[in-house]
Amino acid sequence: MVEPIKMTTRQEREGILHEAGFNPFLIKAEDVIIDLLTDSGTGAMSASQWGGLMEGDESYAGSKSFFHFKETVQDLTGFKHIIPTHQGRAAERILFGVVGKAGKFIPNNAHFDTTRANIEHVGAVAQDLPIPIAKEPSALDPFKGNIDTKRLRAFIKDKGPENIPLVMITVTNNTGGGQPVSLANIRETSEICKENRIPFFIDACRFAENSYFIKMREKGQGDRSVKEIAQEMFRLADGATMSGKKDGHVNMGGFLALNNDLWSEQARNLLILTEGFPTYGGLSGRDLEAYAIGLKEVLDEEYLKYRIRSVQYTGEKLTAAGIPLVLPTGGHAIYIDALNFFPQIPREQFPGQVLCCELYLAGGIRGVEIGTVMFGKSKPAVEYQGLELVRLALPRRVYTQSHMDYVCEVLIEVFKNRKTLKGLKMVYEAPTLRHFTAQFIQT
Numbered sequence: 001m002v003e004p005i006k007m008t009t010r011q012e013r014e015g016i017l018h019e020a021g022f023n024p025f026l027i028k029a030e031d032v033i034i035d036l037l038t039d040s041g042t043g044a045m046s047a048s049q050w051g052g053l054m055e056g057d058e059s060y061a062g063s064k065s066f067f068h069f070k071e072t073v074q075d076l077t078g079f080k081h082i083i084p085t086h087q088g089r090a091a092e093r094i095l096f097g098v099v100g101k102a103g104k105f106i107p108n109n110a111h112f113d114t115t116r117a118n119i120e121h122v123g124a125v126a127q128d129l130p131i132p133i134a135k136e137p138s139a140l141d142p143f144k145g146n147i148d149t150k151r152l153r154a155f156i157k158d159k160g161p162e163n164i165p166l167v168m169i170t171v172t173n174n175t176g177g178g179q180p181v182s183l184a185n186i187r188e189t190s191e192i193c194k195e196n197r198i199p200f201f202i203d204a205c206r207f208a209e210n211s212y213f214i215k216m217r218e219k220g221q222g223d224r225s226v227k228e229i230a231q232e233m234f235r236l237a238d239g240a241t242m243s244g245k246k247d248g249h250v251n252m253g254g255f256l257a258l259n260n261d262l263w264s265e266q267a268r269n270l271l272i273l274t275e276g277f278p279t280y281g282g283l284s285g286r287d288l289e290a291y292a293i294g295l296k297e298v299l300d301e302e303y304l305k306y307r308i309r310s311v312q313y314t315g316e317k318l319t320a321a322g323i324p325l326v327l328p329t330g331g332h333a334i335y336i337d338a339l340n341f342f343p344q345i346p347r348e349q350f351p352g353q354v355l356c357c358e359l360y361l362a363g364g365i366r367g368v369e370i371g372t373v374m375f376g377k378s379k380p381a382v383e384y385q386g387l388e389l390v391r392l393a394l395p396r397r398v399y400t401q402s403h404m405d406y407v408c409e410v411l412i413e414v415f416k417n418r419k420t421l422k423g424l425k426m427v428y429e430a431p432t433l434r435h436f437t438a439q440f441i442q443t
């Protein structure tokens with residue numbers, strides 16, 4: 001399939017960005033030249049997946065496509081109950097609807113924004129426990145996505161295991177720079193959870209990329225297949241949530257998978273309420289078919305090699321030009337360190353958002369801020385202490401090296417002009433997940 005790219009002039013983009021309140025989420029996709037807003041649901045399906053769509057069984061209950069999907073997920077994860085959902089956050093909402101409430105705590109290496117929002121929505125507390133080096137953008141470490149197991153032990157002791165319904169690990173760690181988690185770290189977390197009788201869950205959106213990094217970087221893992229590594233990773237856990245829009249290679253889809261019979265019964269009841277019958281969970285039969293095929297294709301090691309290399313290649317070019325990035329580059333995206341890119345723009349004036357806007361103006365490129373806009377709040381005030389990043393996420397099987405060369409050229413140009421740029425002021429914010437709809441003016 002070929003998709004045309006509409007070219008725009010800087011002058012046209014100035015009008016478009018102004019209209020969008022300096023928030024790239026509010027720009028029409030056709031007004032974007034290279035869209036790196038997200039790698040979620042933006043990938044291209046394979047010929048085999050398109051073929052699968054034609055074979056989708058649309059029976060309301062017990063469709064053949066559901067069983068294909070269920071067997072595929074079970075082969076991969078080993079979990080007893082497989083509950084399809086329309087995307088990752090639906091699995092999160094259902095899971096935390098079952099296990100979360102006021103007085104409960106959910107630790108994670110780093111919660112993604114929807115995970116955090118779904119935990120907070122039921123009154124529980126989402127606690128990030130990244131390893132200290134994760135906070136240093138340029139520090140080289142092969143597994144910067146790891147959870148801090150020392151702090152996890154202390155956290156469990158402090159809050160009491162009875163107040164921690166589950167511990168989560170997000171692979172790869174999206175908010176922390178797309179950084180992988182080691183198998184050793186997953187094993188240790190699994191043991192800590194067992195000792196304390198706390199269920200252990202994996203946020204598995206990018207499980208294949210994480211498994212590939214384990215194969216490449218972890219001692220003793222190089223001779224195993226990525227699939228074997230993924231299978232072991234899941235078998236160390238008691239359940240998983242997944243957004244199929246990433247490593248499921250589909251445009252829509254997700255699942256909640258778990259071993260606990262009682263939780264799964266409660267989850268299915270919630271599913272029926274808002275998503276659909278348990279054998280389709282908000283998805284068409286054809287979606288389930290394509291998702292099942294995608295979950296197998298994503299383990300193709302030639303594909304993974306090309307994908308991870310594309311990110312690395314872009315990172316190498318930008319680093320050579322002096323642009324501060326989160327290093328080493330992760331699985332699905334380049335993360336630019338906006339505080340170091342714009343030392344003259346303080347956090348309160350959203351340096352990451354400024355960079356997103358400038359990338360759009362200079363080259364029609366769309367990225368996303370992962371910093372104060374995404375995680376801060378003014379009412380009630382939540383001061384964000386983490387990194388101010390701009391993420392340029394690569395959709396799967398969409399862009400080529402020449403597209404990424406263009407992205408590098410634009411970014412290098414913006415970097416040359418960085419001292420002339422000024423901050424932004426937020427003039428509208430929604431009560432939750434404010435980054436999607438926030439409005440800004442120039443200072």
Ligand code: F0G
Binds near residue numbers: 037243
């Ligand atoms: N967990 C992680 C680690 C994610 O990256 C996402 C989505 C979700 C859960 C939620 O899944 O979108 O299917 O509901 N991340 C996208 C992104 C939106 O751009 O990184 P969803």
